Amino acid sequence: MRSSQRVYTYLLTILFLLFHAATVAAVDSDDPNSLEALAEAGGKYVGVEACLQCHESQHKQIIRESHGQSADARTPFAMNGCESCHGPGEKHIINYIAAGDKDPATVESALVAFSGAKASPVEAQNTMCLQCHQGGSMLNWHDSLHEIEEVPCSACHNSHKPSKVMDRETEAEVCYECHNDIRAQTYQRSTHAIREGKVVCSDCHNSHGSNGPAMLTQLSINDNCYECHAEKRGPYLWEHYPVTEDCSLCHRSHGSMHNFLLNKQGTNLCQQCHAQIGPDGTGHIRTFYDAWDKDAKRGRSFLGRNCANCHKVHGSNHPSGPNLLR
Ligand code: HEC
Ligand code: HEC
Ligand code: HEC
Ligand code: HEC
Ligand code: HEC
Ligand code: HEC
Ligand code: HEC
Ligand code: HEC
Ligand code: HEC
Ligand code: HEC
Structure with a gap:
């Protein structure tokens, strides 16, 4: 073997070992927020009847919602009931029974909680929802700013009661909890009729992420604008470069101090x-x-x-x- 060949084989072996070690490590390392780890932490599945003993009110709420329809084979209630989202409840129940009259705040929950002081890490919460919600509007969830910034599904969705975010009239209230600056823009001199509810956030944005900029439902800002202002697409005999390039060179999207949502006034x-x-x-x-x-x-x-x-x-x-x- 020529020496250059030997070096080559040697390098390949190291690469192979490195790669192998990495794959082994990935399998061995137990991510505490993976489905398997969460299931293991909770013990056994005990069924809805067991939860009902202490949580009747939650049960009453959810059976009115789409998640509580056991006749639909795809829903949590056709599977592990409450535990489809909260994870297996055996240890939770044992802990609370053993605690007796102790202050519940001092008891370890052992299942996935979505709110309050014992809320699980965001990744654990979202893992539970993503079991069933992957395709469709969720296709770009991974890499969306909401995922990267660790916004939990439950910031926008309450799975026990109707979600405000699913109603065009109340959707924006949910967004304003974190995007108050956008609310302020809708009070400016010229706006996109967002306050009147004629145009809502989800007409332009997919909160679950998208292939376009700023989580727009379209691939570009101009495609977004053409969706409702088709006449601006032309074709014109004489085009104006910035218009075909990017409407936001002259216009704001949510509100402006100037007429026609313009970013500057008059000749400026x-x-x-x-x-x-x-x-x-x-x-x-x-x-x-x-x-x-x-x-x-x-x-x-x-x-x-x-x-x-x-x-x-x-x-x-x-x-x-x-x-x-x-
Ligand atoms: C023996 C009674 C009992 C049973 C049975 C029970 N829980 Fe709980 N659970 C509690 C108590 C007590 C709390 C604390 C409530 C509080 O802080 O007000 C609690 C809290 C919770 C919480 C909030 C997180 C926390 O720990 O504070 C969730 C979620 C929950 N239970 C889900 C379930 C589910 C799902 C089941 C069925 C698998 C279940 N529980 C069965 C007693 C019970
Ligand atoms: C579709 C998933 C899902 C199912 C099924 C479900 N829950 Fe929840 N649960 C949630 C979410 C999400 C929240 C947080 C709601 C909020 O934002 O206030 C929650 C909140 C709770 C809370 C308050 C503490 C917490 O985790 O925020 C309790 C207690 C609870 N659920 C118990 C139950 C019981 C009991 C059942 C079955 C009767 C059940 N849940 C079924 C998703 C679910
Ligand atoms: C076991 C599967 C399963 C899990 C787990 C699950 N869902 Fe669902 N979800 C469904 C099904 C099925 C529907 C009904 C879809 C339909 O009608 O087309 C649904 C509907 C919804 C809807 C639509 C509107 C409505 O009726 O509220 C939202 C929002 C939603 N789920 C959010 C969540 C969130 C958030 C979680 C986690 C807390 C979650 N889901 C966990 C299966 C699941
Ligand atoms: C920043 C707010 C926000 C977050 C975070 C969010 N959603 Fe949504 N979700 C919405 C809005 C708004 C709609 C309604 C969209 C529409 O009407 O076009 C919606 C609709 C849905 C629907 C029903 C219709 C559809 O588009 O499939 C499901 C299911 C759903 N969300 C699941 C989830 C899950 C699972 C997560 C977490 C992984 C999540 N959402 C996180 C805002 C959010
Ligand atoms: C729990 C807080 C929270 C809620 C609720 C929330 N967001 Fe966000 N959102 C964020 C964070 C954090 C970012 C990233 C930092 C930023 O741009 O402010 C973000 C970013 C965005 C962006 C910019 C994305 C980009 O690529 O530049 C859009 C668009 C957006 N959110 C829309 C919405 C809409 C629409 C709603 C309501 C349906 C909503 N958000 C609700 C926290 C939230
Ligand atoms: C008519 C379409 C349209 C509507 C309706 C709309 N947006 Fe936007 N939004 C855009 C466009 C286009 C951009 C990217 C260009 C820009 O920054 O103005 C954007 C950018 C954003 C950003 C990131 C940049 C920034 O300004 O912080 C956030 C956050 C945001 N929108 C939130 C919202 C919320 C919340 C609502 C509902 C109250 C909403 N948008 C309604 C079109 C819209
Ligand atoms: C979901 C539909 C929709 C989308 C998408 C949309 N618009 Fe609009 N836009 C409207 C409606 C509705 C009006 C109000 C029309 C009226 O009152 O006659 C409007 C009005 C306007 C106005 C006039 C405002 C005024 O003060 O008179 C401008 C400028 C404008 N849009 C620019 C844009 C730009 C730029 C985009 C892309 C970032 C865009 N629009 C995307 C629906 C939309
Ligand atoms: C973001 C930059 C930008 C803005 C803002 C802008 N333009 Fe232009 N405009 C251009 C470019 C680039 C051309 C093409 C110049 C060329 O081909 O030499 C052009 C071409 C023109 C032409 C055609 C004549 C020529 O030289 O080709 C006129 C007329 C014109 N613009 C008027 C306006 C008016 C009126 C405004 C304000 C409402 C405006 N422009 C705002 C960039 C801009
Ligand atoms: C060079 C700056 C400039 C660019 C780029 C631009 N606009 Fe405008 N736009 C204006 C001005 C100035 C007005 C004020 C009314 C007028 O003079 O036509 C206006 C008015 C509007 C109006 C309201 C009045 C009407 O004509 O219906 C809409 C809607 C609009 N623009 C949409 C768009 C869209 C969509 C794009 C991108 C395809 C775009 N604009 C790009 C400067 C611009
Ligand atoms: C009173 C009408 C009028 C006003 C106001 C006006 N223009 Fe013009 N503009 C014209 C005419 C007419 C031409 C064609 C000149 C020719 O053919 O001799 C022209 C040509 C142009 C051209 C192409 C030739 C050149 O000079 O580069 C540009 C760019 C332009 N205008 C920009 C502007 C801008 C920017 C403003 C505002 C500051 C403006 N115009 C205001 C009527 C006007």
């Missing part, structure tokens, strides 16, 4: 990019004179005029050419 909006043209028309290819003010260097009729008075900013089919005239 255009000067972000057309800096050579001043608010008085300086630098503009043509100036516009008032009939009685021919000596004025700059036309007064330009002053105070909005660029959009003469230009069709979203694109134009005007025969006079590429100047986007109305």
